[in-house]
Amino acid sequence: MGDQGRLPQDEDDESGRGVGRRRFLGYVLAGPTLMVAAQLGEAALAPTEAQAAVPSLPEPADLLDLTDLLTTAASPTSGLISIQLNTDGTASFALPRAEVGQGVTTSTAMLIAEELDIPLAQVRITLADARPELLFNQFTGASNTTVSTYTPIRVAAATARQRLLAAAAVRFGVPASTLTTAAGVVSSPNGQSATYGSLAAAAASQVTVQVGVVLKQQSDFEVIGTAQKRIDALDIVTGRKQFAMDLAVPNALPTMVCRPPTLNGTPLSVQNLAAVKAMPGVTDVVIIATGVAVRAATFGQCIDAVRALQVTWGPGTEDNSSDSTLLKELKAAELPLVVPPLNLLAQTVEATFTFAFASNSALEPNCAIADVRPGRAEVWAAVKAPIVAQGAIAAKLGLLQSAVTVHVVQGGGSFGRKLFADAALEAAEISQLMGKPVKLMWHRTDEFRQGRTHPMSISHVRATHALGQVLTFEQRHASVATDFSHGLGEVITSQVAKLPVGDIGFSETIFELTQQTPYNFGVTTQLLSEVDKGFNTGSMRGIYSPNVRCAQELIVDQLAAGVGQDPYQFRRQTLKDPRAIAVLDKVAQLGSWGRTMAPGTAQGIALHPEYHSVAAILVEIDCTAATTGRQIPDACTGPRVTKVICAVDAGLAVNPLGLQAQMMGGISDGIAVALTSGMHFENGVFQEGSWDNYFYTRQWNTPPDLQIVVMPPSSGTPGGAGELAVGAAMAAVACAYARATGTMPTSFPINQAAPLAFTPLPTTPPIPQSPVDGLTRAY
Amino acid sequence: MSAHTFILNGAPVSVDVEDDVRLLWVLRDVLGVTGPKYGCGLGVCQACTSHINGKAFNPCSVPVSAIQPTDEITTIEGLPATVGKPLHPMQEAWLDYDVAQCGYCQPGQIMAAVAKVREARAAGHEIGDADFDEIRNICRCGTYFRIREAITAGAKNF
Numbered sequence A: 001m002g003d004q005g006r007l008p009q010d011e012d013d014e015s016g017r018g019v020g021r022r023r024f025l026g027y028v029l030a031g032p033t034l035m036v037a038a039q040l041g042e043a044a045l046a047p048t049e050a051q052a053a054v055p056s057l058p059e060p061a062d063l064l065d066l067t068d069l070l071t072t073a074a075s076p077t078s079g080l081i082s083i084q085l086n087t088d089g090t091a092s093f094a095l096p097r098a099e100v101g102q103g104v105t106t107s108t109a110m111l112i113a114e115e116l117d118i119p120l121a122q123v124r125i126t127l128a129d130a131r132p133e134l135l136f137n138q139f140t141g142a143s144n145t146t147v148s149t150y151t152p153i154r155v156a157a158a159t160a161r162q163r164l165l166a167a168a169a170v171r172f173g174v175p176a177s178t179l180t181t182a183a184g185v186v187s188s189p190n191g192q193s194a195t196y197g198s199l200a201a202a203a204a205s206q207v208t209v210q211v212g213v214v215l216k217q218q219s220d221f222e223v224i225g226t227a228q229k230r231i232d233a234l235d236i237v238t239g240r241k242q243f244a245m246d247l248a249v250p251n252a253l254p255t256m257v258c259r260p261p262t263l264n265g266t267p268l269s270v271q272n273l274a275a276v277k278a279m280p281g282v283t284d285v286v287i288i289a290t291g292v293a294v295r296a297a298t299f300g301q302c303i304d305a306v307r308a309l310q311v312t313w314g315p316g317t318e319d320n321s322s323d324s325t326l327l328k329e330l331k332a333a334e335l336p337l338v339v340p341p342l343n344l345l346a347q348t349v350e351a352t353f354t355f356a357f358a359s360n361s362a363l364e365p366n367c368a369i370a371d372v373r374p375g376r377a378e379v380w381a382a383v384k385a386p387i388v389a390q391g392a393i394a395a396k397l398g399l400l401q402s403a404v405t406v407h408v409v410q411g412g413g414s415f416g417r418k419l420f421a422d423a424a425l426e427a428a429e430i431s432q433l434m435g436k437p438v439k440l441m442w443h444r445t446d447e448f449r450q451g452r453t454h455p456m457s458i459s460h461v462r463a464t465h466a467l468g469q470v471l472t473f474e475q476r477h478a479s480v481a482t483d484f485s486h487g488l489g490e491v492i493t494s495q496v497a498k499l500p501v502g503d504i505g506f507s508e509t510i511f512e513l514t515q516q517t518p519y520n521f522g523v524t525t526q527l528l529s530e531v532d533k534g535f536n537t538g539s540m541r542g543i544y545s546p547n548v549r550c551a552q553e554l555i556v557d558q559l560a561a562g563v564g565q566d567p568y569q570f571r572r573q574t575l576k577d578p579r580a581i582a583v584l585d586k587v588a589q590l591g592s593w594g595r596t597m598a599p600g601t602a603q604g605i606a607l608h609p610e611y612h613s614v615a616a617i618l619v620e621i622d623c624t625a626a627t628t629g630r631q632i633p634d635a636c637t638g639p640r641v642t643k644v645i646c647a648v649d650a651g652l653a654v655n656p657l658g659l660q661a662q663m664m665g666g667i668s669d670g671i672a673v674a675l676t677s678g679m680h681f682e683n684g685v686f687q688e689g690s691w692d693n694y695f696y697t698r699q700w701n702t703p704p705d706l707q708i709v710v711m712p713p714s715s716g717t718p719g720g721a722g723e724l725a726v727g728a729a730m731a732a733v734a735c736a737y738a739r740a741t742g743t744m745p746t747s748f749p750i751n752q753a754a755p756l757a758f759t760p761l762p763t764t765p766p767i768p769q770s771p772v773d774g775l776t777r778a779y
Numbered sequence B: 001m002s003a004h005t006f007i008l009n010g011a012p013v014s015v016d017v018e019d020d021v022r023l024l025w026v027l028r029d030v031l032g033v034t035g036p037k038y039g040c041g042l043g044v045c046q047a048c049t050s051h052i053n054g055k056a057f058n059p060c061s062v063p064v065s066a067i068q069p070t071d072e073i074t075t076i077e078g079l080p081a082t083v084g085k086p087l088h089p090m091q092e093a094w095l096d097y098d099v100a101q102c103g104y105c106q107p108g109q110i111m112a113a114v115a116k117v118r119e120a121r122a123a124g125h126e127i128g129d130a131d132f133d134e135i136r137n138i139c140r141c142g143t144y145f146r147i148r149e150a151i152t153a154g155a156k157n158f
């Protein structure tokens, strides 16, 4: 936990010091037991201020970032979210968001526990089905959940508490103002008490009424801001937590798809359909848009059937592309730098960095259950944009949106992946064609070969400095196109006119909104260009940030060297935001920045601000031959990050323990994309086909020493955190690597150009058979 | 189809299924035991890790016909009963350190951890960094560090 000296500033914009506390509108809904509600959505947060050495004009991201956009867009159109008080004393809430490991069910339960004065264990959180009336408000992305639900959920809970107090006042015959609440019980000064459960019916209303409520002040918080363990932890460690593939939907049999040999190829015909249909366990085989679907008694028999299918395939979308051709395309698409050379004294620092495709796959593969009947459909899936999914499924099936029920199931990881409902759409299509319920799961190899990736990109940075000051800082980022078709588009469209970025394209708008240069580097320009829409891409824990910021921070180290300053001191003196300086100071101090390191090892320091939060990371890396030469079967050992110190300021951290978990995950991702995790694309085929080809961080890459400090609250509202650590970690690792080896890396991950460390799996059949020798490896 | 019998989480079971179906699918699709997760079906990700006669193994990589009637298969669901408690000490440690994020990998991680501690002891030492580095289980949420902390703590209690 944090111990930084800055005092918590109670700048909760709801508490309006001295002018009386702001009242919020809550609703008591008609019902037999107490049901309360509030409008979802929240006003935009205050802009951060720029102040500085050579001041840079505020960039769009400084003024209004993507989180603002989502919360602002949410405000006018939102429906109500409601909490039910049950007669057993529990409070139930159906969260219109997806839980994919980021801990929003826990932080949501904490908000309710806080404002309702109820033990955390008495709060029951489920995930709401798709609710079209919520419009933009049922979207889990851009680290936005806590930001946009923070006030509405508390308003609903405060409304409930107020009703319970009123009911108790009637029962006790005393004024409500004399009553107190604690741990789900209302008490009077003369010793009377009543549990919430016993008041739930009396507090109910027969008609829906609006009430004004006041929220607790930040200084009175007892739950928010305290470390709380996940509310689903017991279910997880006992294996009881149910993911989509664990649900027992009647007759939904295992289903898999035989996929094309090249990216996005299409099936033309099947030679042996009858023979495959007759295989053991197989019930159905149908041709669908993306391949040939098989349904069988077990997934093992699906794998057998997929491997047996003889399919004639049409071309894919990128059959003639390879990493090398894409690199040429990206270079050709790069926008020109605009700042002219300034004066004869100015010195230039310049480099172009290349970032490989990265797999967006979670450990739980794409999967969904669908039961499509004439005139209606029911789908179970972990989807972060369920309303968009519902609409797309309805369109695909030729049904009314209201005839499609989308149950949002907890997901086994997402990292932006589950913004897309690829599996839900496929499952619905298959169920309709087969006329039976299906439990669709992608094979792991399909995940790598056909699944979504974080796009390949290049980043060209040129900076100039003179007399110890940075005069210009320009960045041109060229990327394979990112797919934003998950519905963010409508939000952006509705908001874009209000932004200072003017009439530019959609991706460029997102780029402008999310990318910041946290330093005062004089004239700063950053532009994006995109190529090639033939890939299945998505945002992966950071839309552009990890790559953009990694490139920036490597150049920052070069600039520091150019002006003869220590990299930490140089950052500290040029940073715009005092919160950024505070986290940087924290890691420098805890990590003994500048300590003497053995040859082949080094420190690196970097930071990343995003979504009104900021994280700084200090790492130590070991690039000695003894470490990089470690022999581990089917692994990419590479350098070892031996130590990580992270300091994070997420405004008001609702659950510091959960925030630390998010940082830890982001650090694992940052290490991966810096050192080991890259996809290789050759002639329309991603070469990787398993976790032993795609080298995501494993235990042998994990820092044995890791410390994450949560700074004391720096504001009254939570900032985003899900993506924050990736950019800072990637950049710090890259900077440390450059220092340890004496060479600034310009291609990521650093092993990308080395010969493949594995033999690629065949593309036909598209998936490998499961081994049979597992017992020989038992330990 | 043929009948296969073995002991699952302390009780004998019998299933009628083709010989070559991997045990993971027998557990999940036939018997409805869903604690072991699918993450690859290739013996790589270790999400399906369970125990056979007390040793960690990947049921995705073993045909059901290779399982003998006397073999004791333990999945995460049966782990507490192996110590006669509501939770195994390793599960308790997982709770203490709030290890899980999405949780998808965690049944496999816990089963691997228990076996790894025993393996280290059989080799005459307590589990440490070198042993952690041998654990192959993927956690795509990146909880590796808390896993190391929890194993160290859990190992002290069994």
Ligand code: FES
Pocket: B037, B038, B039, B040, B041, B042, B043, B044, B045, B046, B047, B048, B049, B058, B059, B060, B061
């Ligand atoms: S599913 Fe068994 S090892 Fe991956």
Ligand code: FES
Pocket: A101, A363, A412, A413, B100, B101, B102, B103, B104, B105, B106, B138, B139, B140, B141, B142, B143
């Ligand atoms: S907790 Fe999500 S994969 Fe490990």
